[in-house]
Amino acid sequence: MKIALITDTHLGARNDNPYYADYFYKFFDTIFFPYIKKHNINTIIHLGDIVDRRKFINFKTLQDFRKKFVDRIKDMDVHIIVGNHDTYYKNTNEINAPRELINHFNIYDNPIKINIGGMDMLILPWVNSTNEEKTVMMLEQETADIVLGHLAIKGFEMNNGYMSDVGLERHMFRRFEKVLTGHFHKKVDDGQIYYLGSPYEFMWSDYNCPKGFHILDTETREVERIKNPLTIHHKINYNDELNDYSNYDYSQCKDKFVKLIVDKKKDYYLFDKFIDDMYKKTNVYDLKIIEDYSDLDASTVADDIAEKSEDTPTLLENYINQTETKLDKNRLKTLMKSLYTEAGDVEV
């Protein structure tokens, strides 16, 4: 039996931004649902963070969710593990979005052992102060073939370049054949614990980070990755000494957030035309131009900032790296990162 595994869909992400919603549902319309239909897959396990907001839901996001997602899986065998973005309170999973929105599916807001297709699975939803003891006890005592969860585990790369330093210890999971989990959006593994990664991009930190979903075969116990080739973030390194932009193919900028990093700009007229044409010929959602000042022979630090600060988290990290302080820089970075993420969630 084959099971589709998907996680961290965060529907309604980026303040319910419609461009991101279009991009998310393009994945469901053209990649995910065609795949599971073609392969007669009738069982889905969602490993948490099905929606983005923890406290409430936007009606447009809710309608899309119902029509473009829930209605298409309503006759399937669906299992949903509650993630941290699904829960209202920080210290308990008791009130959660799946329970309120789609209670007719199997929803797991507490640790439990289940069996699907003859395979014993230990299900571990988001760990908080209420269920931590039970989670640890089940990890120590329960027998199961695999663990499926929405887990924070120390020592994994959360986003490009960011390591997790809070959560459960890896050794707690070593008794099990495989651990498959949501939570961090980058696909990483240590050969036993697998962060499956989000199915699509959310932020610039997802740029160049492969996305997709997985198929678990309960007979062979293999986990197969299905790639999602769709992206929403696109970077261009502009250099008119090396490249000719007169016949530029703008199709790669269509329906994208674009960052144009200017390495060399000799011909100002051509540059302006390039920008004008970008707007005229393609539906670019947003264009950010980042000038590199290396032409001005600025100091190495300024070069560094211009070159490496293509997104805010990187800028914060570079700033902390260059700061003279006795404080723990990794803790500072984690704090800045969580502030940045929290600020992104604030209603405008």
Ligand SMILES: [Mn+2]
């Ligand atoms: Mn998530």
